[in-house]
Amino acid sequence: MSKTTRFLPPLIALFAGIIARADDRPNILFVFTDDHAPHAIGAYDGWLKPLNPTPEIDKLAAAGMVFENSFCTNSICGPSRAVIQTGKHSHKNGFMNNGNSFDWNQQTFPKLLQAAGYQTAIYGKSHLKGHPQGYDDWAVLPGQGLYYNPDFITPEGKITIEGHCTDVVTDMAVDYLQNKRDSEKPFMLMVQHKAPHRNWMPAARHLNLYDDIDVPEPDTLFDKWEDNAPAARHQELEIDRHMHINFDLFLDLTPDFESDAKTDRSAWWNMKRMTDQQLDAWFAAYRPKDEAFHAANLNHEETVRWKFQRYAKNYLRCVKGVDESVGRLMETLEELDLDDNTIVIYSSDQGFYIGDHGWFDKRWMYEESLKMPFIIKWPGTIKPGSKSDKMIQNLDYAQTFLEIAGAPIPDDMQGESLVPLLKGNSPSDWRDRIYYHYYEYPSVHMVPRQYGIRTERYKLIHFYQFDEWEFYDLKNDPDELTNLYENPEYADLIAKTKQELRDLQAYYEEDSDISEKPKKWQQEVRAGTLR
Incomplete structure (x- = not known):
C-alpha cells in the first residue's frame, strides 16, 4: 500500500471539511444508457445519421465535446459499470463478467464524492447486484429490469411503478432535481437507462x-x-x-x-x-x-x-425514448437555473451491433462493440461544438469526476482524468493505445475470451483459450474484414505490437488466467457439447 493510499481517509475528511462550504463547484449529471452504439447517435456521423435518431443528444453535443475515440475495457454491461465505479480494470475490481457480484465495500468514486461534500443519487439500471453504496438516494432495477411496469429496489424495499422504464427513470431524476436535492450542495446524479438493451420494447408512443x-x-x-x-x-x-x-x-x-x-x-x-x-x-x-x-x-x-x-426499428424506437429523456433533463436544468453550473455527460456501457457483420449484441473487441459514446457539456470550460480524437476509456470517468469536484484521486485508480482534454489541452504524454479484456465464456452468445491492444491504427486480439490471434489495419480495413496475422509482411509490426500488449498487461498488473485450454476442451466447446 502506498503512502498516498494509506493516508487517504484522513486527508479526505480534512479536505471535505474545507470544501463542504463551497457552493460554486459544478454539479454532475451523468446519463448512462445500455448498448447505445455511437453509430446510432447523429453526432457521431454513422450510417444511421440520416434517420436523425437523437436530436436531443445532438444538441448536447453541439453545446459540448464529442469524443470520437472512446472505448470500453470489457464490452458487457455489469463489468463496464464496475470499471466506471472504481476507475479500475475488471481484474482489479473483481467484477469480470455478469455472473459476478460487485463488492460494494470497495472504494468507488461516489463514496469519494460524498466525502468531498457532494450529494449523490442513482436511478435506473445498476446491474452490479447488491444495494448501492455511496449514494444518498437510489432506486435501481433488479438485474436487467423490465421495460414495462418495472420493479425497483429502494432503501425501503421493492416497489413497482406503472409506465415505460425510460420514462419512469426520467421521472425519478426530475423529481430529484426538483424536490430531493439539497440546493446548498453540489450534486452528482446518475440516470441509468436500461434501453436500448435486448429485447427492445419501445414505449407505446413510439411503436409506429x-x-x-x-x-x-x-x-x-x-x-x-x-x-x-x-x-x-x-x-x-x-x-x-x-x-x-x-x-x-x-x-x-x-x-x-x-x-x-x-x-x-x-x-x-x-x-x-x-x-x-x-x-x-x-x-x-x-x-x-x-x-x-x-x-x-x-x-x-x-x-x-x-x-x-x-x-433496427425497435432498437431505434427505444433510443428515441432515451433521447427524449435527455431533452427533458436538460429542460429541467434550465427551469431550475442549474444549466450554467451543471456538467452533463452522455455515455453508454459499450457499443452494439445493429446488423453490423450480421450481428446483434456486443462482447467483441471489434470496433462496433469496443467503441462507446462519450459526449460532455461543461459550460464555460468546454468550447461548444468541439471534438476530440484522443483515446479515452470508461476507465477514466472516476478520476474525471473526482478532479471536477476538487477531490483527492487515489493512486490505485488506473485511468486518467479527462479534465485537461475538456479544457482544450493536448497533453503530449496522453495514451496512444488501450487495453481490453473480455472474460465471459463459455456463455450466452459464445463469444470467446479475448484480450488485446488497440493503437491509433492497428489492433491485435488474442483469443487465448484457443491461442488464436487476429491483427487488423484499421486505416485500410475499418470494418475489420481481413485478419493480417499470418501475413508475413506484417510480422515485424505484429511482434512489436505484441510487446506493446505485454507492456500494457504489466502496467495494469494483469493477473488473470490467460492460458490456452486443452485441445479436447476446445473441440468440445465449439461443438456445443461443453457449456
Whole structure:
C-alpha cells in the first residue's frame, strides 16, 4: 500500500471539511444508457445519421465535446459499470463478467464524492447486484429490469411503478432535481437507462415510429467472416440464425404464447405484466405488421432483411425514448437555473451491433462493440461544438469526476482524468493505445475470451483459450474484414505490437488466467457439447 493510499481517509475528511462550504463547484449529471452504439447517435456521423435518431443528444453535443475515440475495457454491461465505479480494470475490481457480484465495500468514486461534500443519487439500471453504496438516494432495477411496469429496489424495499422504464427513470431524476436535492450542495446524479438493451420494447408512443421508411442496411449485414480467424464463425449472435423471431422480434407474441425455445424470453415475461391498455396499444401496432410478414411469403435472404428492419426499428424506437429523456433533463436544468453550473455527460456501457457483420449484441473487441459514446457539456470550460480524437476509456470517468469536484484521486485508480482534454489541452504524454479484456465464456452468445491492444491504427486480439490471434489495419480495413496475422509482411509490426500488449498487461498488473485450454476442451466447446 502506498503512502498516498494509506493516508487517504484522513486527508479526505480534512479536505471535505474545507470544501463542504463551497457552493460554486459544478454539479454532475451523468446519463448512462445500455448498448447505445455511437453509430446510432447523429453526432457521431454513422450510417444511421440520416434517420436523425437523437436530436436531443445532438444538441448536447453541439453545446459540448464529442469524443470520437472512446472505448470500453470489457464490452458487457455489469463489468463496464464496475470499471466506471472504481476507475479500475475488471481484474482489479473483481467484477469480470455478469455472473459476478460487485463488492460494494470497495472504494468507488461516489463514496469519494460524498466525502468531498457532494450529494449523490442513482436511478435506473445498476446491474452490479447488491444495494448501492455511496449514494444518498437510489432506486435501481433488479438485474436487467423490465421495460414495462418495472420493479425497483429502494432503501425501503421493492416497489413497482406503472409506465415505460425510460420514462419512469426520467421521472425519478426530475423529481430529484426538483424536490430531493439539497440546493446548498453540489450534486452528482446518475440516470441509468436500461434501453436500448435486448429485447427492445419501445414505449407505446413510439411503436409506429419509422413504419414509413426502411432503415439503411450496414454494408456487412451478410458478412460470413471468411477472412477472419475461427472465433467469428463460432458465435451465437447472428440476426439470421440466433435472433428469435417471436421472443426478440415479437412476431405473433402474446402473453399466452407457447414455445420450448431456449432463448431470452424477457419480452414475453414483460408482456404478462402489461396492463390491458398497454397490450391494446402493442397489438394495434404489431398485428398489422405481423400479418404483412405472413402474407409476403419471404425467402431466406428476404427474411433476414425483414428481421434486420424489425430489430433496427425497435432498437431505434427505444433510443428515441432515451433521447427524449435527455431533452427533458436538460429542460429541467434550465427551469431550475442549474444549466450554467451543471456538467452533463452522455455515455453508454459499450457499443452494439445493429446488423453490423450480421450481428446483434456486443462482447467483441471489434470496433462496433469496443467503441462507446462519450459526449460532455461543461459550460464555460468546454468550447461548444468541439471534438476530440484522443483515446479515452470508461476507465477514466472516476478520476474525471473526482478532479471536477476538487477531490483527492487515489493512486490505485488506473485511468486518467479527462479534465485537461475538456479544457482544450493536448497533453503530449496522453495514451496512444488501450487495453481490453473480455472474460465471459463459455456463455450466452459464445463469444470467446479475448484480450488485446488497440493503437491509433492497428489492433491485435488474442483469443487465448484457443491461442488464436487476429491483427487488423484499421486505416485500410475499418470494418475489420481481413485478419493480417499470418501475413508475413506484417510480422515485424505484429511482434512489436505484441510487446506493446505485454507492456500494457504489466502496467495494469494483469493477473488473470490467460492460458490456452486443452485441445479436447476446445473441440468440445465449439461443438456445443461443453457449456
